[in-house]
Amino acid sequence: MTKATWNNVILAESDQCEIVEGNYYFPHDSIKKEYFKESDTHTNCFWKGEASYYTIEVNGEENKDAAWYYPTPKEKAQNIKNYVAFWKGIKVEK
Template structure:
């Protein structure tokens, strides 16, 4: 089962991930919210829409904007709307 791990903590785990552009997107109900803090960062993708970010914090270590999601995905990306993906050293084990 795919899981996202950073700094020894399991951030998310689900057998219902969606893979887009080699990124596993995890359903919102599969993340351990205690590690996630809303970020003011936003970026735009031409076909997925506007992304919002989370900063990850585990045991006092902070990984700024290490997770992102599309709260209102464009039509071609509706399958990942609200799903969370990771980068910046977060290891996704499939």
């Protein structure tokens, strides 16, 4: 089971992760949605497409844009459509 944690709280856990460029992407239904807030931030990857971001909030602390996902990925990245990946100090471990 792969888990994503921050501030001693499990944000996501799954046995169905996809690994792309060294990042674990969690299925959308495996995240604990109460910790995720939509962000206005978007970035572009030349082969995956436009990424959208979540700000993580745990116990009153925010980690801005610490999770991202691809709602409409390009053809070669369809396996991570709406899967969520993490950075900015969020610990991902198997």
